[in-house]
Amino acid sequence: MATKKNITSKNTTTPGDNENCCGNHDHGHDHGNATNGFKQYIPAIGSFILLMIGIALDYFNVVFFKGWVRIIWYSVAYIPVGFPVVKLGWNNILKGSFFTEFFLMSIATIGAFAIGEYPEGVAVMLFYAVGELFQDAAVSRAKGNIQALLDVRPKSAHVLRNGNYVTVAPETVLVGERLQVRVGEKIPLDGKLLSNRASLNTAAISGESKPASITKGEKVFEGSVNLDGVIEVETTKEFKDSSIARILDMVQNATARKSKTELFIRKFAKIYTPIVVFLAIGLTLLPFFFVEDYVFEDWLYRALIFLVVSCPCALVISIPLGYFGGLGAASRNGILFKGASFLDTMTKINTVAMDKTGTVTKGVFKIKDIVVSGGAKVEGSASYNKDFMDYLMAMESQSTHPIAKAILAYKQDEAGNYIATKVSEIAGKGLKGTVNGRNVLVGNKALMEAHGITIPEETRAIVETMVMVGIDDKFSGYVTIADELKDDAHRAIEEIKKAGISNIIMLSGDKDSITQEVAKELEINNAKGGLLPEEKLNEVENLKNIPGALVAFIGDGINDAPVLAASDVGIAMGGLGSDVAIETADIIIQTDQPSKVAQAIAIGKSTRKIVWQNIGLAFGVKAIVLFLGAIGIATMWEAVFADVGVAILAILNAVRLQHMKWD
Numbered sequence: 204m205a206t207k208k209n210i211t212s213k214n215t216t217t218p219g220d221n222e223n224c225c226g227n228h229d230h231g232h233d234h235g236n237a238t239n240g241f242k243q244y245i246p247a248i249g250s251f252i253l254l255m256i257g258i259a260l261d262y263f264n265v266v267f268f269k270g271w272v273r274i275i276w277y278s279v280a281y282i283p284v285g286f287p288v289v290k291l292g293w294n295n296i297l298k299g300s301f302f303t304e305f306f307l308m309s310i311a312t313i314g315a316f317a318i319g320e321y322p323e324g325v326a327v328m329l330f331y332a333v334g335e336l337f338q339d340a341a342v343s344r345a346k347g348n349i350q351a352l353l354d355v356r357p358k359s360a361h362v363l364r365n366g367n368y369v370t371v372a373p374e375t376v377l378v379g380e381r382l383q384v385r386v387g388e389k390i391p392l393d394g395k396l397l398s399n400r401a402s403l404n405t406a407a408i409s410g411e412s413k414p415a416s417i418t419k420g421e422k423v424f425e426g427s428v429n430l431d432g433v434i435e436v437e438t439t440k441e442f443k444d445s446s447i448a449r450i451l452d453m454v455q456n457a458t459a460r461k462s463k464t465e466l467f468i469r470k471f472a473k474i475y476t477p478i479v480v481f482l483a484i485g486l487t488l489l490p491f492f493f494v495e496d497y498v499f500e501d502w503l504y505r506a507l508i509f510l511v512v513s514c515p516c517a518l519v520i521s522i523p524l525g526y527f528g529g530l531g532a533a534s535r536n537g538i539l540f541k542g543a544s545f546l547d548t549m550t551k552i553n554t555v556a557m558d559k560t561g562t563v564t565k566g567v568f569k570i571k572d573i574v575v576s577g578g579a580k581v582e583g584s585a586s587y588n589k590d591f592m593d594y595l596m597a598m599e600s601q602s603t604h605p606i607a608k609a610i611l612a613y614k615q616d617e618a619g620n621y622i623a624t625k626v627s628e629i630a631g632k633g634l635k636g637t638v639n640g641r642n643v644l645v646g647n648k649a650l651m652e653a654h655g656i657t658i659p660e661e662t663r664a665i666v667e668t669m670v671m672v673g674i675d676d677k678f679s680g681y682v683t684i685a686d687e688l689k690d691d692a693h694r695a696i697e698e699i700k701k702a703g704i705s706n707i708i709m710l711s712g713d714k715d716s717i718t719q720e721v722a723k724e725l726e727i728n729n730a731k732g733g734l735l736p737e738e739k740l741n742e743v744e745n746l747k748n749i750p751g752a753l754v755a756f757i758g759d760g761i762n763d764a765p766v767l768a769a770s771d772v773g774i775a776m777g778g779l780g781s782d783v784a785i786e787t788a789d790i791i792i793q794t795d796q797p798s799k800v801a802q803a804i805a806i807g808k809s810t811r812k813i814v815w816q817n818i819g820l821a822f823g824v825k826a827i828v829l830f831l832g833a834i835g836i837a838t839m840w841e842a843v844f845a846d847v848g849v850a851i852l853a854i855l856n857a858v859r860l861q862h863m864k865w866d
Contacts, residue, residue, distance in 0.1 A: 243339070246283035247332045253280035254325050261322070277321035285312060285328040302476040304514050311510040315839060318500045318507075323839035327511055330847040337851050357425070360391035373425075373442045382436045384429045390436060392425050393445045397435040404428040479513035486833060501835070508832035511842035512825050521817040521853030528860035529810030536865065537793040538803050539777070545789045548772050549807035554746055554754045555704050555800070556766075558739075559711035559721055559732075561759035561776060563695065563797050564686040568609040571667060575680035576659070591680050595672050597621040597638045598645040602628070606670060609684050629653075633670075644673035651678065666716035685717075688724070691798040696725045698801035708746070710739045710766075739766045747771070757800060758788075774800060805865040813860060817853040824849045 257276050260268040268276070292305030308331060315324035361368045363381040373391040376382070381397065384390050390403070401417045405427045414430055417423060423436055425445040483506040491497050526543035533540050540546055560566050575591045592613065599607040601623050623643070626636035632653065633646015644650055648671065651658050656673045667683040689695075699707060709730035711718040718732025731742065743766050746754045756763070756770035764787045767773030775788035776795045785791055792799045828845035831837035837845075 244336065246287075247329060247336060250280050250284045250325065250329045250332070253277075254322065254329060257325075258322055273321065274316075277316075277325055280325045281312070281316075281321075281328060284332040285309075285325070288328060288331065289313075302473075302480060304476075307476065307480070307510050307514050311507045314503060314507045318504055320504065320839060323843075327839060327843055327847075330843045334847040334850050334854075337854050357389040357391040361385075376438055376442065378438050378441060380438050382438060384434050384436060386429055386432060388429055390423050390425055390427045390429065392436075392438045392442055393440040394423055394436040394438040396421055396423050397437055398432075401429060401434045402431040404430055475515060476513075479510065483507075483509045483513075504839075505832055505835060508837055508839055508842040509829060511839065512828045512832060512837075512845040514846045515821075521821075521850065521857050522814050524854060525810055525814040525817060525857040525860065528813075528857050529806055532810075532860050532863060533803065533806045536799070536802060536806070537796070538799050538806070539791040539793060540803075541789050541791075545772055546807045546810050548753070549755070549790070549804050550811050551753050552755045552772060552804065553704060554706040554708070554749075554752050555699055556708045556710050556743055556746060556754060556756045556770070557797070558756075558758040558763050559709055559713055559718055560686055562757050563692040563709075563725060564688055564721065566686060566759075568606065568668070568684050568686055570610060570613050570682050571685040572683045573680070574682070576678050591672065593621040594638050594641075594643055594674060594679070595645060595670070595682065597623040598626065598634050598636055598643055601626040601636065602634060606668065606684055610670065610682065641675055645670060647671065666714070666720050668717075686713075688721070689795070689797060691796050692725060695797035695800060696727060698798055699804075702801050702804045704804075706752075708742070710734055710742050712736075712739075736763075736765055739763070740769055743770055755800075757797065759795075774803070802865045809863055809865070810860060813856055817856055820853060820856070821849050 253276065257268075257273070257280060260276075261273075288305050289309045292303060292309040295301070295303045295305060308327065312324040312327050315321070315327070357373055359370050360373045360376050361383040362371055362376050363383070368383050376392055382391060382394065396417050396419055399419050401423070403415045403417055403423065405415050405424065415427075422439075425442075486509055487499075487502050487506040490502050491499075523543075526546060529546045530540055530543060533546075557563065573592065596611060596613070599610045621638050623636045623638045626634055628634055629646065629650060632650035633644065635642075635644055635650075637643065644654055644656070647669070648658055648662070651671050651673055654673065654676065656676060656678050658671065658678060662669065662671070662681060665683060667685045669681050669683050671681045672679040696707065707727050707729070709718060709722045709725075709727050711721075711730070711732045712734055713732050715732030718730050722728075722730030734742065743754060743756055746752055747770075753771045755772040755774055756766050757774040757776075758767055759776035763775075767775060767787045767789075772790060773788040774790045774792060775785050776797075777785055777791040777793045790803060792803075824845050828837050828841050832842060
């Protein structure tokens with residue numbers, strides 16, 4: 204059976220668009236509206252009614268239903284469903300492509316008419332048409348999530364121009380313009396939030412149902428729905444470069460990258476079909492030399508059954524549909540595969556290497572521990588710990604260093620009236636200044652030692668980034684700054700191991716001591732830190748050189764791009780990940796959740812399982828009916844089931860992917 208074009212988007216393609224099991228074609232059906240959708244059912248309905256009436260007249264042996272009346276009746280029933288197929292078969296012959304499914308179906312049904320088996324001839328084409336309709340419905344359903352992405356693209360934007368907000372098409376908005384988004388509206392372009400806060404529904408982009416709380420300066424994505432209050436956004440990308448445009452492009456292009464199974468089946472069909480035709484000719488003529496009571500019509504009928512059964516439609520349609528269902532199911536769960544081939548490859552991965560920062564950690568530094576020394580107590584203080592942080596935060600307010608930002612993000616119940624003056628930066632060491640009349644040092648161990656301040660021995664064993672504080676030449680305490688683990692980091696490693704992958708390696712550019720600490724917490728036995736991009740690449744190349752190793756690498760930064768490209772499967776964090784990493788990777792995790800890696804493996808395994816179920820079903824049933832047809836037991840009705848019936852069952856099996864859950 205042939206796959207129809209879907210024209211919901213002029214760029215949208217499906218596996219097998221303009222292709223059938225034996226050649227290229229286009230039925231030209233338009234699924235763009237309900238009226239046209241109903242029209243495609245009319246030929247099959249009309250043919251079915253005429254066929255049922257004809258069979259009833261035959262059964263009751265009605266007197267007038269004989270001879271030419273019977274031939275004309277069944278011919279009229281045949282034309283609505285048979286003529287389009289015969290026409291396509293003839294057009295392909297004119298183009299030099301003889302061995303198409305249309306050729307097989309045409310000679311089988313015309314042959315059935317030639318030997319007087321009119322109902323069977325009509326039935327073959329009718330059920331073929333029904334199979335096509337089933338296929339259309341399945342493909343349309345599989346495309347539902349992509350259509351949903353198209354639907355979430357906003358049709359208008361409120362942009363600030365000449366002091367007023369005007370409504371324009373999103374395509375006309377430039378980078379850097381200011382947008383207003385009202386409650387319930389979709390953000391029309393990617394940008395950054397100008398308002399203090401926003402609550403957004405990002406389900407269409409990330410697959411995450413929980414509303415996202417965004418603060419000023421953070422990224423927002425096209426298609427996210429504003430849930431609370433009027434917000435303002437500054438655009439950072441043009442409409443054509445937005446996150447949804449990128450997702451659509453990835454999903455659409457994914458359908459063009461066939462799996463090895465798909466490619467094999469298509470090549471197999473092109474060889475298999477002409478062989479079937481010559482075997483059918485042999486089945487018709489060769490018995491003349493070996494069978495005493497040879498009857499040409501009987502052996503021709505067997506050959507026609509053989510032709511109908513032999514159509515490889517169930518394989519060539521249901522297999523791409525299975526992979527497309529897997530791609531759709533993955534994207535609904537926030538996982539974008541850039542090709543069906545990676546659905547297959549993910550099922551064979553036995554080694555996972557991963558970056559640390561931004562992959563299993565949030566990539567945002569926060570204060571982990573606050574340790575205050577007794578020698579720095581401020582007399583009359585109500586809160587010993589609070590005073591220490593007031594001194595530290597007063598000094599860090601004069602710095603633009605990322606660590607200073609992490610310290611200033613620390614929330615205190617009350618802000619103290621502490622002001623830093625005469626602050627100077629000591630390169631590579633920290634800050635020196637005065638806070639409320641007291642001399643304060645804030646920085647690393649080298650800064651403390653340079654000013655003769657004794658450091659507690661316990662600090663030497665700390666691997667996290669540490670900021671020490673000295674007040675009036677005495678050690679006052681320290682804070683440790685660490686990158687937090689993502690909420691699902693532990694679950695991610697556990698589920699990857701449950702998927703049968705025991706060889707997990709962490710490769711990070713961060714300090715080796717910190718990398719080892721994070722790996723230990725996640726129960727990853729093999730970890731290396733302090734790696735440059737080329738050293739990460741060498742590590743992955745070494746892993747790939749191990750016999751039988753199939754390596755997936757998970758990363759998010761620009762420095763991960765070479766490794767993502769070199770690995771057998773590159774997996775990028777798509778929410779916070781760099782554009783370079785996202786473009787280079789084979790799989791994108793839209794939600795930035797490392798636990799989705801195990802889910803991607805599960806979806807790949809489910810897809811592969813269904814594909815091979817369909818292959819087994821098609822080959823098994825066809826082999827049985829081919830044998831029964833060759834020895835004269837099976838009729839054209841069994842042949843119809845072996846071809847169209849099996850195709851419909853395979854399609855329904857493939858559709859199951861759209862209802863599965865892998866949570």
